[in-house]
Amino acid sequence: MTRQALDLTINGESHQLMVEPHWSLLHVLRRELGMTGTKENCLEAECGVCTVLLDGKAVNSCILLAEQARGRSIVTIEGLGDPEHLHPLQAAFIEHGAVQCGYCIPGMILTAKSFLDERHGRVPSEAEVREALSGTLCRCTGYQKIVDAVIAAARQMNSWPEAARKA
Amino acid sequence: MSLNASSRSAPPAMSFSFHRPGSLDAAIAFAREQGDAARFLAGGTDLIIQINRGRVAPRHLISLDGLGLDRIDEAATEYAIGAMVTHDAVVNHPGFQTNLVALAQASAVVGGRQVRNIATVGGNIVNASPAADLVPVLLALDATVDLRGLNGTRSMPLDRFLVERGRTERRPEEILTAVRFDKPPAASATWFLKAGRRKAMEISVICVAAQLVRGGKARIAIGAAASRTVRVPDAEVLVERQGAAAFREAGRIAADAVAPIDDVRASARYRKLLVAALVERALVACAGRIERGEA
Numbered sequence: 001m002t003r004q005a006l007d008l009t010i011n012g013e014s015h016q017l018m019v020e021p022h023w024s025l026l027h028v029l030r031r032e033l034g035m036t037g038t039k040e041n042c043l044e045a046e047c048g049v050c051t052v053l054l055d056g057k058a059v060n061s062c063i064l065l066a067e068q069a070r071g072r073s074i075v076t077i078e079g080l081g082d083p084e085h086l087h088p089l090q091a092a093f094i095e096h097g098a099v100q101c102g103y104c105i106p107g108m109i110l111t112a113k114s115f116l117d118e119r120h121g122r123v124p125s126e127a128e129v130r131e132a133l134s135g136t137l138c139r140c141t142g143y144q145k146i147v148d149a150v151i152a153a154a155r156q157m158n159s160w161p162e163a164a165r166k167a
Numbered sequence: 168m169s170l171n172a173s174s175r176s177a178p179p180a181m182s183f184s185f186h187r188p189g190s191l192d193a194a195i196a197f198a199r200e201q202g203d204a205a206r207f208l209a210g211g212t213d214l215i216i217q218i219n220r221g222r223v224a225p226r227h228l229i230s231l232d233g234l235g236l237d238r239i240d241e242a243a244t245e246y247a248i249g250a251m252v253t254h255d256a257v258v259n260h261p262g263f264q265t266n267l268v269a270l271a272q273a274s275a276v277v278g279g280r281q282v283r284n285i286a287t288v289g290g291n292i293v294n295a296s297p298a299a300d301l302v303p304v305l306l307a308l309d310a311t312v313d314l315r316g317l318n319g320t321r322s323m324p325l326d327r328f329l330v331e332r333g334r335t336e337r338r339p340e341e342i343l344t345a346v347r348f349d350k351p352p353a354a355s356a357t358w359f360l361k362a363g364r365r366k367a368m369e370i371s372v373i374c375v376a377a378q379l380v381r382g383g384k385a386r387i388a389i390g391a392a393a394s395r396t397v398r399v400p401d402a403e404v405l406v407e408r409q410g411a412a413a414f415r416e417a418g419r420i421a422a423d424a425v426a427p428i429d430d431v432r433a434s435a436r437y438r439k440l441l442v443a444a445l446v447e448r449a450l451v452a453c454a455g456r457i458e459r460g461e462a
C-alpha cells in the first residue's frame with residue numbers, strides 16, 4: 001500500500017484522491033468516485049466503452065494510469081449535458097434511435113465529440129465517421145443509426161457560433 | 168486463482184511506483200540505478216497491457232511526460248520527431264501530407280483514435296515489434312535515432328538500432344529522444360500500405376513502405392514479415408537502375424527475401440503473396456504521385 005495524493009480535474013471539478021500507482025483512470029472513476037457512466041469491458045483498449053476525454057482528446061481510460069492524467073483536464077459522460085440540456089450528440093442519438101442496450105453509448109458519444117471538435121465544425125462524410133468510431137464497438141445497433149446521428153449532430157453544431165461549439 | 172469474470176479487472180499481481188523525473192538526466196540516472204526493475208513510460212498503450220497480462224513486472228515506471236520530447240522540429244534539411252509525439256500529431260502534421268505522406272498514412276492506422284491520441288512514435292520504435300506500422304516508413308526514409316544516456320547523446324541508423332522482435336541496441340538506461348531524417352527532394356514520393364484482417368483497429372498482417380526519388384534512390388521496407396522490420400536492398404537497387412519496368416520484379420524479390428511466420432492471423436504463404444503485391448503497388452503509387460506532381 002503506497003498510496004499517493006493525486007488531484008484530478010474531472011468535468012471541471014477538482015478531486016483530491018489517494019491512489020495506488022497502478023490504478024487506471026477507469027478504476028478511479030468507477031470504484032473510487034462512483035462515476036459509473038464510463039463503462040468497463042475488455043480492459044485492453046480494444047472496445048472503447050471506457051473512453052473519456054483527456055485535454056479534449058478521446059483516450060481509453062482502462063489502460064491510462066490515473067497518474068498520467070495528473071494536471072490535465074478529464075471529461076466523462078457525466079460532464080456532457082443533463083436531461084434538461086442535452087449535448088447535440090446526445091439529442092441526435094435519441095432522435096435517430098441510435099441507442100439500444102446503451103452500454104457503448106457513453107464511449108461512442110465522447111469518441112464522436114472529440115472527433116467533431118477537432119474538425120472545427122466541418123461536417124464529416126459517412127466514411128470519416130465510421131473510421132473515427134472504429135475504436136469503439138457496438139454490439140447492438142449495426143452502427144448505421146449511430147453514424148446518422150453523429151452527422152446530424154455535426155450539422156447542428158456547425159451552425160453554432162465558434163464559442164458555443166467549444167463548450 | 169479464480170477464473171470468473173471479475174478476475175479480469177483485478178489489479179496487476181505486482182504493483183510499481185510511479186516516477187516523474189524533472190529532467191532527462193534525472194530520468195536516465197534513476198533508470199541506471201534501478202536497472203531491470205525500471206521501465207520508461209511513454210503513452211503506455213503497450214507497456215500497461217503487458218504489465219496487466221503479467222508479462223513484465225517492473226517495480227518502477229519512469230514517466231517521460233513533460234520533458235520536452237513532444238515536438239516535431241523542422242530544420243533546413245531535416246525533420247526531427249520527438250519520441251513523445253503521438254501518432255495523432257503525426258497524422259495531422261502539415262509537413263507530412265505530400266512527399267512524406269507515408270508517415271501520416273502509417274500513424275493513421277495505429278489502433279483507433281483513442282490509441283493514436285496517446286500512443287507515441289518512440290514507443291512504436293522501442294517496442295521493436297515487427298508489426299509496428301511507423302517503422303517501415305522510417306526505415307524507408309533512412310531515419311536515424313538519437314539515444315540519450317549517461318554520457319550524452321549517441322545516434323545510429325534505425326536499421327542498426329533494430330535487432331529483432333523486442334530487441335534493440337538501446338541500453339537499459341538510454342532514452343530514445345528523437346528520430347530524424349533528411350527532408351526529401353521535391354520530385355520524390357512515399358507511400359504506405361497495410362493489410363490486416365479488417366480495415367481498422369488491426370495489427371498488420373503485412374505492412375509496406377516505399378520511397379522513390381526521381382532519378383535517385385529507391386527504398387522498400389516491410390513489416391510483419393520477419394523477426395524485425397526489414398529493408399530489401401536487392402529490390403531497391405533494381406528499381407534504382409531500371410525504374411518502373413522493375414516494380415513487379417521488385418515485389419517478387421521482396422517476397423523471396425522475407426521470412427514470415429504462420430500465425431492465427433495469416434499463413435506464411437499468404438504473407439509472401441501480400442508482400443509481392445503491396446511492394447509493387449506502393450512503388451506504382453509513388454511513381455504516380457511524382458508523375459502527377461502530387462509529391
Ligand SMILES: Cc1cc2nc3c(=O)[nH]c(=O)nc-3n(C[C@H](O)[C@H](O)[C@H](O)COP(=O)(O)OP(=O)(O)OC[C@H]3O[C@@H](n4cnc5c(N)ncnc54)[C@H](O)[C@@H]3O)c2cc1C
Nearest residue numbers: 207209210211212213214250278287289290291299300343
Ligand atoms: C488496441 C491497440 C491497437 C494497437 N494497434 C497498433 C497498430 O495498428 N500498429 C502499431 O504499430 N501498433 C499498434 N499498437 C501498439 C502501440 O500502441 C504502439 O506501438 C505505440 O506506438 C506504442 O507507444 P506508447 O507510447 O504507448 O508506448 P509505451 O507502451 O509507453 O512503451 C512501449 C515500450 O517502449 C519503451 N519506451 C517508450 N518510449 C521510450 C523512449 N522514448 N525511450 C526509451 N524507451 C521507451 C517503454 O519502456 C516500453 O517498454 C496498438 C495498441 C493497442 C492497445
Ligand code: FES
Nearest residue numbers: 041042043048062
Ligand atoms: S474497457 Fe477500455 S477499451 Fe475496452
Ligand code: FES
Nearest residue numbers: 101102138139140
Ligand atoms: S447499444 Fe448496445 S452495445 Fe451499442
